[in-house]
Amino acid sequence: MTTQAQTSLTQNVTALDGGDHVITAAFIGAHPVLALADGCVKIITDGQTKSLAPHTGAPVLLGCVAGDTLLTGGEDGKIIATSADGSLTELADNKGRWVDALVAGPAQSIAWSCGKSVFCRDGKGQIRTWDAPSSVRGLGFLPKGYRLAIAHYNGASLWFPNSEAKPESLDWKGSHLDLTVSPDGRFIVTSMQENTLHGWRLADKKDMRMSGYPSKVRSLSWSHDGQWLATSGAEAAVIWPFKDKDGPMGKPPRECGVRPAKITQVAFHPKSLVLAIGYEDNCILLCRLTDAAELLVRRPVDGAGSITSMAWDGAGKRLIFGTSEGQAGLLTLP
Amino acid sequence: MSAEDKIPVTVLTGYLGAGKTTLLNRILTEPHGKKFAVVVNEFGEVGIDNDLVVGADEEVFEMNNGCICCTVRGDLIRIIESLMKRKGRFDAIIVETTGLADPAPVAQTFFVDQDVAEKTRLDAVVTVVDAKWLSERLKDAPEARNQIAFADVLILNKTDLVTEAELAAVEALIRGINPYAKLHKTQRSAVPLDAVLGRNAFDLDRILDIEPDFLEPGHHHHHSDEIGSIAITVEGDINPEKFMPWINEFTQVRGPDLLRCKGILAFKNEPRRFVFQGVHMILDGDLQRDWREDETRQSKMVFIGRKLNRQEIEAAVEACRA
Numbered sequence: 001m002t003t004q005a006q007t008s009l010t011q012n013v014t015a016l017d018g019g020d021h022v023i024t025a026a027f028i029g030a031h032p033v034l035a036l037a038d039g040c041v042k043i044i045t046d047g048q049t050k051s052l053a054p055h056t057g058a059p060v061l062l063g064c065v066a067g068d069t070l071l072t073g074g075e076d077g078k079i080i081a082t083s084a085d086g087s088l089t090e091l092a093d094n095k096g097r098w099v100d101a102l103v104a105g106p107a108q109s110i111a112w113s114c115g116k117s118v119f120c121r122d123g124k125g126q127i128r129t130w131d132a133p134s135s136v137r138g139l140g141f142l143p144k145g146y147r148l149a150i151a152h153y154n155g156a157s158l159w160f161p162n163s164e165a166k167p168e169s170l171d172w173k174g175s176h177l178d179l180t181v182s183p184d185g186r187f188i189v190t191s192m193q194e195n196t197l198h199g200w201r202l203a204d205k206k207d208m209r210m211s212g213y214p215s216k217v218r219s220l221s222w223s224h225d226g227q228w229l230a231t232s233g234a235e236a237a238v239i240w241p242f243k244d245k246d247g248p249m250g251k252p253p254r255e256c257g258v259r260p261a262k263i264t265q266v267a268f269h270p271k272s273l274v275l276a277i278g279y280e281d282n283c284i285l286l287c288r289l290t291d292a293a294e295l296l297v298r299r300p301v302d303g304a305g306s307i308t309s310m311a312w313d314g315a316g317k318r319l320i321f322g323t324s325e326g327q328a329g330l331l332t333l334p
Numbered sequence: 335m336s337a338e339d340k341i342p343v344t345v346l347t348g349y350l351g352a353g354k355t356t357l358l359n360r361i362l363t364e365p366h367g368k369k370f371a372v373v374v375n376e377f378g379e380v381g382i383d384n385d386l387v388v389g390a391d392e393e394v395f396e397m398n399n400g401c402i403c404c405t406v407r408g409d410l411i412r413i414i415e416s417l418m419k420r421k422g423r424f425d426a427i428i429v430e431t432t433g434l435a436d437p438a439p440v441a442q443t444f445f446v447d448q449d450v451a452e453k454t455r456l457d458a459v460v461t462v463v464d465a466k467w468l469s470e471r472l473k474d475a476p477e478a479r480n481q482i483a484f485a486d487v488l489i490l491n492k493t494d495l496v497t498e499a500e501l502a503a504v505e506a507l508i509r510g511i512n513p514y515a516k517l518h519k520t521q522r523s524a525v526p527l528d529a530v531l532g533r534n535a536f537d538l539d540r541i542l543d544i545e546p547d548f549l550e551p552g553h554h555h556h557h558s559d560e561i562g563s564i565a566i567t568v569e570g571d572i573n574p575e576k577f578m579p580w581i582n583e584f585t586q587v588r589g590p591d592l593l594r595c596k597g598i599l600a601f602k603n604e605p606r607r608f609v610f611q612g613v614h615m616i617l618d619g620d621l622q623r624d625w626r627e628d629e630t631r632q633s634k635m636v637f638i639g640r641k642l643n644r645q646e647i648e649a650a651v652e653a654c655r656a
Contacts, residue, residue, distance in 0.1 A: 037420050038420070134393060135391055135393050135408060153395055174396075174398040175395045193395070193397065216449065
């Protein structure tokens with residue numbers, strides 16, 4: 001632990017009924033929800049847990065929140081939307097192909113990929129497809145317009161699903177994994193196989209390299225004001241400044257939450273410069289950027305695995321998290 | 335995670351029609367009580383008799399680490415990441431490659447990707463060879479030669495379709511490329527399970543001896559640009575301060591042509607055996623158990639690859655004597 005005195009919020013955490021590897025811990029509306037690797041989706045309402053099997057027994061591979069629903073992609077190749085009342089809607093059936101990336105966009109649109117195939121479904125249910133030059137790993141909608149950024153081998157592509165035009169390409173050699181778009185739409189950042197981040201400024205496609213990580217960066221989170229990008233992958237949360245027009249170029253990143261354990265998940269508070277940091281030893285800290293003050297949310301528990309998913313509710317009053325060994329919890333801020 | 339806790343991965347290669355899927359189904363249906371996750375690249379005519387079969391894209395990626403032969407299978411990294419979230423669902427993974435695949439990117443994935451290496455370990459590369467058609471394949475398909483050179487276990491299949499003389503000729507061809515893999519002659523891919531599973535071929539602790547598994551090694555009638563093997567034995571001790579820089583440089587410079595290497599060395603003033611093994615440029619080495627009293631302290635190495643020059647390697651190793 002750091003030498004700095006820590007105030008603890010551990011009393012404000014209630015355990016949730018997980019069970020298996022937590023793929024997604026999130027909120028749909030006011031309801032905490034967990035999607036587990038064994039295929040189970042759990043919705044918590046007033047302390048009561050409702051268990052569903054949206055993929056009829058098949059494991060869940062990935063999940064994300066879309067409006068008031070939780071989207072899950074299963075080993076059955078289907079994408080199912082689960083509502084807080086427990087109703088299930090099948091949005092897509094990829095005939096057994098695994099969904100590799102899944103993201104929600106503006107106006108109830110969603111996008112996903114299976115291998116090289118990218119699919120965009122608008123709010124009316126119209127599905128468009130595009131075949132990327134290689135397998136797709138990460139997707140992200142731009143904040144304006146109906147435009148999707150797609151990470152793949154040797155770069156990323158920008159696709160207007162409603163246009164016949166060939167997608168615009170952003171080139172950078174190597175295998176690009178997760179992708180995120182800055183809230184103002186000026187920057188696209190991908191994580192790479194070689195333990196680095198790569199970014200492009202869309203205005204002029206200027207490249208940005210953010211390196212120095214000891215492992216792959218698999219969690220990326222923007223601050224509410226869009227000025228900071230927090231990242232996992234090191235024994236400190238590495239936070240890059242994106243305020244200026246050059247983004248983080250020539251500026252050192254901020255670091256916080258230094259502990260002798262690798263960070264697996266980061267989640268910025270939706271209203272203030274507070275970062276939730278989840279570690280490989282399932283410890284969780286809150287860190288305030290302005291003065292580096294730390295608050296302990298969860299002490300590491302032996303055998304509980306790593307933090308695999310973490311999310312704030314819209315008001316920023318509650319934080320939900322889950323681990324690779326099926327533990328889960330809910331922090332309610334005092 | 336300790337080595338025993340890691341999920342073993344068997345890579346199954348072989349040219350089209352050699353009998354890979356037959357072997358796979360044999361492994362899956364034997365009464366072993368084990369559960370497998372199977373990764374295949376093409377759903378062939380023969381069905382695969384298993385609950386968990388995952389389709390892959392066989393996408394080979396170059397790593398941006400300045401090492402030109404360092405290629406990995408991007409799709410495999412993604413599939414294993416997803417599979418490993420379901421604990422207790424299977425005991426082992428079998429990766430079947432297409433007939434045209436180079437086994438190196440598959441093997442390298444298990445050493446190069448940290449997340450994959452943390453949770454799984456490569457057990458062995460098993461290559462199925464068609465006794466009747468191999469000599470034809472070697473003429474027109476460089477992949478077939480690669481697959482044999484890379485193998486830890488060779489299944490020489492369909493022996494009932496050739497005469498004894500033809501079988502001997504095909505065995506000599508295989509041994510000219512790879513004299514060190516365990517070779518099993520089969521019909522309809524019938525081998526005992528322990529011949530292909532639980533081999534620990536990449537475990538330094540299991541490298542016990544380096545002896546050609548063939549009675550007449552050393553027919554070097556192949557062309558120098560073809561794949562072949564070179565074995566070197568040095569009596570007496572080796573100077574690690576000379577050997578380590580040499581083997582590092584050799585594997586870096588010659589990595590693209592060097593498919594596999596393996597060695598057991600006697601270092602001066604070192605009671606323990608030094609063992610190493612490598613795949614292209616990826617080299618792994620460590621001090622192992624003590625030399626036993628009944629063992630001769632000698633150093634043995636084998637290199638399998640293309641355009642390997644025996645004189646050059648012998649002279650370089652000779653210069654590393656203590």
